[in-house]
Amino acid sequence: MTAKSLLTVRGLAITAAGRAITTGTNLEIARGETIAIVGESGSGKSLTAKAIARLLPPGVSATGQVSYDGIDLLALPEREMQQIRGRRLSLMLQDPFTMLNPLMKSGLHIAEMLRDRPEFRDRAALNGEVARRLTEVGITDPDVAERMPFQLSGGMSQRIALAAALARDPELLIADEPSTALDVTTQAEIIKxxxxxxxxxxxxxxxxTHNLRLAFSTCDRIYVLYAGSLLEVGSARAVEADPFHPYTLGLLLSEPPADKRVPKLIAIRGKVPRADEVAGRCAFADRCDWTKDACRAxxxxxxxxxxxxxxxxIRRREIAAEMQALRGSALAAASPSAAPDSATRPIVRAASLVKDFAGRAGRVVQALKGVSIEVRPGESVGLVGESGSGKTTLGRILVGLETPTSGRIDIGGFDASDFSAMTSAERAATRRIIQMVFQDPYSTLNPRHSVRRSLTEAIGTIGRFPRSEIDARIAELLREVGLPEYYAERRPSSLSGGERQRVAIARALSVKPKILVCDEPVSALDVSVQAQILNLFKRLKLELGLSYLFITHDLAVVRQIAERIYVLYLGEVVEHxxxxxxxxxxxxxxTKRLIDSIPR
Amino acid sequence: MMRSGMARLILMRLAIAVPLLLIISFGVFSLVHLAPGDPVRALLGTRPSDPETLATLRARYHLDDPFIVQYGKWLGQVLQGDLGRSINGNRLVLSSIKERAGVTIYLCLISTVIVLVAGILLGMLAAFRRGGRLDRFVVMFGVFGISSPAFVTGIFLLYVFGVVLGWFPTFGAGRGFLDRFWHLTLPSLALALSIMAIVVKITRASMIEVMDRDYVAFARARGMSAARITFAYILRNALIPVVTAGGLIVIGFLANAIYVEVTFALPGLGSLIVDAVQRRDIPLIQGTTLVFALFVVIINLVVDIIYTMIDPRIRFGKVAS
Structure with missing residues (x-):
């Protein structure tokens, strides 16, 4: 686009074991420019980054042209490529906790990049330079250089990694989801x-990134990648104002707004396909509302x-008006949250919960410092906090997976402060009231059990039923969570993340509970799938009169679901x-900091 | 913090080692009473059983005291370095052990060097050439090494290099450093081959795992040199499981040294223990077994210390992430 392009990628196609991962991607970036590659899991965005830096894992290969300042990178011998990496272009990976060598002091990651320069032969000069580099990434305490990676927080590790990536002053930095693994407030700091x-x-x-809002707020230009194909390119401002591709629009609409509550999120149906499944046609055709035969041709x-x-x-000109109308209607729709009925007796009431864990060297770590919450029948309550806030511990205590050190819990009239002290009849009755949905649908389903077996087992916990009754109940459960009946015979490995989470929800519903404790139920899912699951939660609430305790770090998610919010910070409710x-x-x-860190 | 952490770790390991040694010594002492028949007969061996000798033996081993007192007295003597006298030849057990230990230590040292250098090197090469011809050869060699016992490998080496080619002597330990090296080449190879397979396997698997780690990819993305990545990033991290297995490897050495010394007719501790067992020389069995046990405990302690030095996460008191 500009005359002095720094990196030009032409027709970059990545294949692994004969299967296409991306099909002919074109990218362009000028000096000093910021671009975003936006895509969901399986879009090929990370491998595109690795292909540019020639760091593809064994078995994955790339063809096409990657021209960096006039140098054809794909044709370069490895020895010369090594000179380019770090000095001219650098790459940062996603997970700050795995990016640093666990056996090396954090400062050495920076020093090892500098010490072959003659001016840093001297030890004092080198240490001074490392300290200067740390200041650049916002670390003023020089002691941090002496710490081992496992002694650093995620945000701190990410800063060290950034300083290391920049130590040889590259002209181009590729950052792969640099903030995704971090807490919300830290995310905003790292991006800033x-x-x-x-x-x-x-x-x-x-x-x-997978986050369109983040891309809009940070970058000059946006490349939207979906199942290995570029679907849309444009300046951040223009794409945000008027997305040209139905997928981009769908992504924008799927993202729950934090500032208002919508009756129903506009979700993209179906699931993200693999690139080779949609070869030779529009990759998005199967999930698009405007598909015509030409799209599949x-x-x-x-x-x-x-x-x-x-x-x-190819239908942009025909459907532009419809797309804009859809966007307009989605933005207009907002409903006030129903006021909670304070007269009814809470279904769950926890008073002054304290939970201590044994820490290192005999120290006690207090995860909860006297937390009181309540949830009334039919009410959705959000429990918002970051890692270390104690929100997960609280959820686990409520369903009896942990026992509080002190405090009282009342669940539907039963004293559930200590599950092990209850009679088995009381315990069973309590479990029919409260159930849990976990964060990671990949690890909460037994991979060897079919959906039918998992559900049968869950139904069996409340009594013995004849086969026909169980089958009927399974069919009903699958219908409730929006899965076809034949999914009962599937195993988790043949299900997508969203489908697994639906099964996990069906399993929680199998005992007809009155309240679900949901621990980050959508954070492991793709954005386009998140909206589907959030809509499912909304529908189930209306149909079954469920209550929710929604544990999450994501204010936008909680805004869509909850009527009331508790903000948990370091084991204390700081606001509700x-x-x-x-x-x-x-x-x-x-709370203000949390809200400020939402990209907009 | 680092120093005190290390001191604490050593103290903790010692605290475990001492009771362990006590239990072993108790088992070793019980041998006298576990042997079939009267303990005096067992201790008598082939000596004439006149009342005088029997009385001396009873006094020497405090056989008239209660069992636990006998053990206490025996332990006291052992702690003073008195392991008693052998039944055959009536020699001091300690001096027999001293005389024989040299060969075994020499043998184990050469084997250790072979195992560490060649084993780790082969494991690295196999990992770098994953799936290639060299890798397949090394893996196959590993299967052979693990499945053939040291005495089989020993006999094979003896036949090929000792008998057919005549490059190496077929028995004895030799005198002087070089002569001894020449005599011990085949035995240490036989000893090393069976253990080396384990080291190759562990090194290869752990190298492959580490090479896929993010920090290796990130180091490459920053343009670090291949040598720096191989040694500071991959090898150092990959060696942790190898060091952890170090204790097992040493125990493997000692067990296999017995076979190898017998196969090559070497006058080492291994053949000493075999002789002692064949002649039912209980004091000698007790002495050699105790020395072996002490050796294993010490080596494990050293391995733990090395492990701590390589992996700072242990030193700082963090056991697992």
């Missing part, structure tokens, strides 16, 4: 830091519809009130 460093150095930045090419705006949708009040008029500084 990346942006600041990028601007002060005048460096090119490729941000790889051939793979549509990116076409420039406006200066700098490219889309792979109606969702409306807490999000629109936060009182506690921590």
């Amino acid at each position: 830091l990346l942006k600041r460093v990028q601007q002060s150095r005048g460096m090119g930045l490729v941000l790889i 051939a793979a549509p090419a990116l076409a420039e519809l406006a200066p700098g705006r490219l889309t792979a949708c 009130g109606s969702a409306e009040d807490v999000i629109s008029r936060p009182q506690h500084p921590y």
Whole structure:
């Protein structure tokens, strides 16, 4: 696009074991420019980054042209490529906890990149330079250089990694989901830091992310990648104002807004396909509302519809008005959250819960410091907090997976402070009231059991039923969570993440509970699938009169589901009130920080 | 913090080692009473059973005291370095052991060097050439090594290099450093081959695992040199499981040294223990067994210390992530 392009990628196609992962991606980035590659899991965005840096894992290969400042990177011998990496382009990976050598002091990661320069032969000069580099990434305490990676927090590790990636002053940094593994407030800090460093150095930045909002707020230009194909390219501002491709629009609409509550999120149906499943046609055709036969006839090419705006949708001109109308209606729809009926008796009431864990060297770690919450019948309550807030511990205590050190719990009239002290009849009755849905649908289902077996087992916990009754109940459960009946015979390995979470929800519902404790139930899912599951929760609440305790770090998610919110910080409830009040008029500084860190 | 952590770790390991040694010594002492028949007969061996000798034996081993007192007295003597006298030849057990230990230590040292250098090197090469011809050869060699006992490998080496080719002597330990090295080459190879397979296997598997780690990819993404990545990133992390297995490897050495010394007719501790068992020389069995046990405990302690030095996560008191 600009004359002085730094990196030009032409027709980059990645294949693994004969299967296509991406099909002919074109990218362009100028010096000092920031671009985003946005995509969900399986879009090929991370492998594209690795292909550019020539770091593909064994068995994965790339063809096409990657031209960096006039050098053809794909044709370069490995020895010369090694000179390019770090010095001219650097790559940061996603997980800060695995990116640093666990046996090396954090400062050495930076020092080892600098010490072959003659001016840093001297030890004192080298240490001084490391300290200077740490300051650049916001670490003012020089002691951090002496610490081992496992002694650092996620945000701190990510800063060290950034300083290490930048130690040889590259002109281009590729950052692969640099904030995804971090807490919400830390995420915002890291992104701000990346942006600041990028601007002060005048460096090119490729941000790889699944988060469109983040891309809009940080980058100049956006590349939307889906199942290995680029679907849309354009400036952040233009794409945000008027997405040209139905997928981009779908992604935007699927993302729950934090500032208002919508009756129903507009979800993209189905699941993310693999690139080789959709070869030779529009990759998004199966999930698109505007598909015509022409979309499936051939793979549509990116076409420039406006200066700098490219889309792979061949029907864009015909459907532009409809797309805009859909966006408009989605933005307008907002309903106030129903006021909780304070007269009814709470179904779950926890008072002054304290939970101590034995820490290192005999120290006691207090996960909960006297937390009181209540949930009334038919009410959805959000429990918002970051890692270390104690939110997961609280959830586990309520369903009896942990026993509180002190405090009282009342569940539907039973004293559930200590599950092990209850009679087995009381325990069974309590479990019919409260059930749990876990975060990771990949690890909560037994991989060797079919869906039918998992559900039969769950139904069996409340009594013996004849075969026909169990089968009827399974069919009903699957219908409730929106899965076809024949899914009963499937095993988890043949299900997508969203489908697994549906099965996990069906399993929790099998005993007809009155309240579900949901621990981050959508955070492991793709954005387009998240909206489906959130809609499912909303529908189940209406149909079955369920209550929820929704444990999450994501304020936007909680805004869509909960009427009331508790904000948990370091084991204490620092703020609670109606969702409306807490999000629109936060009182506690921590809540304010949480809300400020939502990208917009 | 580092120093005190290390001191605490050593103290803790010692605290475990001492009771362990006590239990072993108790088992060793019980041998006298476990042997069929009267303990005096067992201790008598082939000596004439006149009342005078019997009385001396009863006094020497405190056989008229209660069992636990006997053990206490025996333990006291052992702690003073008195392991008693052998039944055959009436020699001090300790001096027999001293005389024989040299060969065994020499043998184990050469084997250790072979195992560590060649084993780790082969494991690395196999991991770097994963799936290639060299890798397949090394894996196959590993299967052979693990499945053939040291005395079989020993006999094979003896036949090929000792008898057919005549490059190496077929028995004896030799005198002087070089002559001894020449005499011990085949035995240490036989000893090393069976153990080396384990080291190769562990090194290869752990290298392959580490090479896929994010920090290796990140090091490459920063343009670190191949040598730096191989040694500071891959090898150092990959060696942790190898060191952990070090204790097992040493125990394997000692067990196999017995076979190898017999096969090559070497006058070492292994053949000493075999002789002692064949002649039912109980004091000698007790002495050699105790020395072996002490050796295993010490080596395990050393392995733990090395492990702590390689992996700082242990030193800082964090056991698992």
